[in-house]
Amino acid sequence: MTATKKQRMMTEGSVLGGLIRTALPLILANILYQSFHVADTLMVGRWGGDTPEACAAELAAVGSTGALITCIVSIFAGLSVATAVCVARELGANDESEVRKTVHTSVCLGLVGGLLAGLICGAFARPLLILMDTDAAVLEGAVSYMRAYAVGIPANILYTFFVSVLTARGEPILHTVCLTASGIVNVGLNAVAILVFGMGAVGVALATAISQWMALLVVFAFMIRRTDCCRLEWSRLRFDGRKLGELLSIGIPSGIQGGLFAVSNVFTQSAVNSFGEIMVAGNTAAANIETYLAVIQSGIGNAARVYLAQNFGAKSTGRVKRVLTVATALATGVALATSLSAYFGAEQILTLFAPENPEVVAMGMYRATMVLLPYFLFGAVNVGTSLLQGLGKKLLPAALLIGGCCVLRVLWVELLFRLFFATSPEVLYAVYPVSWAATALAMYIGVFAVYRQFKKQTELSAL
Secondary structure, three states, X not given: OOHHXXXXXXXXXXXXXXXXXXXXXXXXXHHHHHHHHHXXXXXXXXXXXXXXXXXXXXXXXXXXXXXHHHHHHHHHHOOHHHHHHHHHHHHHOOOHHHHHHHHHHHHHHHHHHHHHHHHHHHHOHHHHHHHOOOOHHXXXXXXXXXXXXXOOHHHHHHHHHHHXXXXXXXXXXXXXXXXXXXXXXXHHHHHHHHHHOOOHHHHHHHHHHHHHHHHHHHHHHHHHOOOOOOOOOHHHOOOOHHHHHHHHXXXXXXXXXXHHXXXXXXXXXXXXXXXXXHHHHHXXXXXXXXXXXXXXXXXXXXXXXXHXXXXXXXXXXXXXXXXXXXXXHHHHHHHHHHHHHHHHOHHHHHHHHOXXXXXXXXXXXXXXXXXXXXXXXXXXXXXXXXXXXXXXXXXXXXXXXXXXXXXXXXXXXXXXXXXXXXXXXXXXXOHHHHHHHHHHHHHHHHHHHHHHHHHHXXXXXXX
């Protein structure tokens, strides 16, 4: 299929079929990536130490850093959302000159953002982990893991910018190929680091960093060999002032949104840390299950965003409405099916992470019970955010997400939980469904209002 046909696929033909064709490679790539990450965690949990207790400590060290690393990376990787939106919109309007400016300015932005994120993650690992009340028993391991992981962050963030271009163009297959190859390398290096050299969590982090740089090199080589307007050319590799301003106007709210969302998870992780090492280990194992559900919803949301942006750029009101309806139905149906399946298999999955430690499994089930069953609400939040971004809204989705999933969570954890229910993990984990429900409702009220405004403006301009 030629690039032109791929582009037309988003503005013509079946919306459901097109969304599925675009989302499936993204979902597959993310599932593969998550599977390799889960393999990392499994190796640490099973063979990261000489005893079950030592393995649990290594697993807790990895889990203690997750929310913090995600917070730092999300702030900068969130800027890549602007790349996907702008490229898709410009392709919908058949403006190849603007596409070229977006691509090259985005690459420069991704490079700078990646270097900053890696520096912050590595240089401030210890004070940030101390602020999170990380258990003293796992602090040193967590600091070492985070610093080793930081080596691969610049590659990871720049890679997301390239993938945003490919997704907007309707070419997500390369993403799947890159992650498959790098993931296989990652698992192999993990086995060597843990089983041969006994490096534990630090070995896993270094293996991940190497695989991230490998994925970047592959996609970079592909981008410089392209022949269309998305080709990466050395002579064009610079910041375009106007385009940078446009990208930042979309990307900064998205980055802040992702960062603050992750900050709220940092507060939650800090509360989990207060229960001790076993709870942290169980929480880490359970969170791995949820990540599979999250990446599926992310794939649907990313597909919906670029589909909507192209049709928004083409000013096709009927098709924009169709994308809104179909994407919502698809995300809700898939979320219900996957969350129920995950819940009923949760205990067996958790046992894989800690086969000789039933206490870790029991602690993981606290989270699984409270979070997996209502996980379809997260799907509504995710796709609602993507739809608003595809409709050209910069600040609204960020504001709604900050209010519903950030401010509400922080207040819940710091006031309700810490002051009145500090010994109840059920109350702590209830923050997730409550915040998802509030945010999803606000998102879809916003989507409805923005679409009505878009339709009215388009009809008036046609007169």
